[in-house]
Amino acid sequence: MTASVRRYSPADPGPDLFEQEAGVLQAARALYVADDADAERYRAALGDLTLHFERLMRETRRLIARSDRAEREMNALNQQLQTLTQQLEYRATHDALTGVLNRGAVIDQAGQALRRNGGAMIVLDIDHFKRINDEFGHPAGDRVIQAIARCLQELVQAPAIVGRVGGEEFTVLLPTLARDEALTMTERLRQRIAQEATGPAPVTASFGLSLNPPGTEFELAYGLADAALYRAKRGGRNQVVLAD
Numbered sequence: 001m002t003a004s005v006r007r008y009s010p011a012d013p014g015p016d017l018f019e020q021e022a023g024v025l026q027a028a029r030a031l032y033v034a035d036d037a038d039a040e041r042y043r044a045a046l047g048d049l050t051l052h053f054e055r056l057m058r059e060t061r062r063l064i065a066r067s068d069r070a071e072r073e074m075n076a077l078n079q080q081l082q083t084l085t086q087q088l089e090y091r092a093t094h095d096a097l098t099g100v101l102n103r104g105a106v107i108d109q110a111g112q113a114l115r116r117n118g119g120a121m122i123v124l125d126i127d128h129f130k131r132i133n134d135e136f137g138h139p140a141g142d143r144v145i146q147a148i149a150r151c152l153q154e155l156v157q158a159p160a161i162v163g164r165v166g167g168e169e170f171t172v173l174l175p176t177l178a179r180d181e182a183l184t185m186t187e188r189l190r191q192r193i194a195q196e197a198t199g200p201a202p203v204t205a206s207f208g209l210s211l212n213p214p215g216t217e218f219e220l221a222y223g224l225a226d227a228a229l230y231r232a233k234r235g236g237r238n239q240v241v242l243a244d
């Protein structure tokens, strides 16, 4: 039985794949109803039927094995595709150096959360980071950025959002509008970084914080927190400033 590849058309069903088997079956049927058949013809017909029946079984087993193999391959390819899609999605939304959300993703996700529920936006920037790069080299600077991200991830849990918006600047969106709660959390982050983000030299960061009602656009929340961050830098760094 050869299963050649061809287009199906209802008007033209194509050649009968079981032509030989149909012929043998037809001859056996004719013999069955004949009243003058002798044992020799019966034996010959039975032989033909056996031969073709065995061939059909062989071919069917082969086709089933082939289709099982094709199904397994397809499942494996589907699995690979899913893994690749997830990897691609992760890479498109996460910062390669730190693993937190990248700029595009944080703007997108924090923007949606702000519009829906509002929240406390923190913008933080590593203090005198240029010196670390200049004195200890760019790779040492990168390790400091990674250590800061780890501090943030350890303290900030979902549904809060952590992202790296720029070189040595991070954004955190806390799902709260409570002034004291937001200030306490931001202060904890500041302290944790000052205590634990150990690099080749002491590391601190400055923080700006804005409280934003539902419906606030990302740019506004960010702009307010960034202005507060500027004041924290001007005020001596390593401190938290709440936006007016």
Ligand SMILES: Nc1nc2c(ncn2[C@@H]2O[C@H](COP(=O)(O)OP(=O)(O)OP(=O)(O)O)[C@@H](O)[C@H]2O)c(=O)[nH]1
Residues within 6 Å of the ligand: 125, 126, 127, 128, 129, 130, 131, 133, 137, 138, 139, 140, 141, 142, 145, 166, 167, 168, 233, 237
């Ligand atoms: N290692 C490393 N350095 C970066 C990266 N992105 C930005 N930088 C560096 O970050 C430094 C930022 O320096 P500045 O904006 O002058 O600020 P600063 O030295 O942190 O000083 P203040 O913010 O005023 O406290 C520059 O030297 C940039 O080259 C990065 O991905 N890796």
